[in-house]
Amino acid sequence: MSSNLDALYRQVIMDHYKKPRNRGLLEDGSHTINMNNPTCGDRIQLTFKVEDGIVKDVRFEGEGCSISMSSASMMTQAIKGKRVEEAIRLSKIFSDMIQGKDYDDDIDLGDIEALQGVSKFPARIKCATLAWKAMEKGLTEEEQ
Known part of the structure; x- marks a missing residue:
């Protein structure tokens, strides 16, 4: 990756960190999930409003x-308005990307691609995936 692209990705990550999208809790959420990463102390609470599988x-x-926090911001933007199955599929694609595996690149990941470089830092992968794992858990529990 070129140094210009690295700089752009860092800028995108910091933008989401300093100005997080969808921060807060939903008063009328249909489900709430809490998760943490005991290794580094990251913690997240997601609140969802799911209607008719969307x-x-x-x-x-x-x-x-x-x-961790910029990944949560990007994830909330990416799944809002999506079908539950699409959100979970996106989570699997993100997981492959962040682990440096081949992934389905037919989907435009937008800002999420900025986190691709995290795959070079194994200790940070859990930070990047925390919100996504919480989302998967929350949405699959929602379906039951």
Whole structure:
């Protein structure tokens, strides 16, 4: 990756960290999930509003490093308005990308691609995936 692209990705990550999208809790959420990463202390609470199999709204609260919080911000933007199955599929694609595996790149990941470089730092992968794992858990519990 070129240094210009690295700089752009860092800028995108910091933008989401300093100005998180969808931060807060939903008063009328249909489900809430709490997760944490005991290794580094990152924690997240997601609140979902799911209607007819579609993620109508999602918000997050939490604290953690810039990778963890910016990933949560990007994830909420990416899944809002998507069908539950699409959101879970996106989570699997993200997981492959963040682990440096081949992934389905037919989907435009938008800002999420900025986190691709995290795959070079194994200790930070859990930071980046925390919100996504919480989302998967929350949405699959929602279906039951």
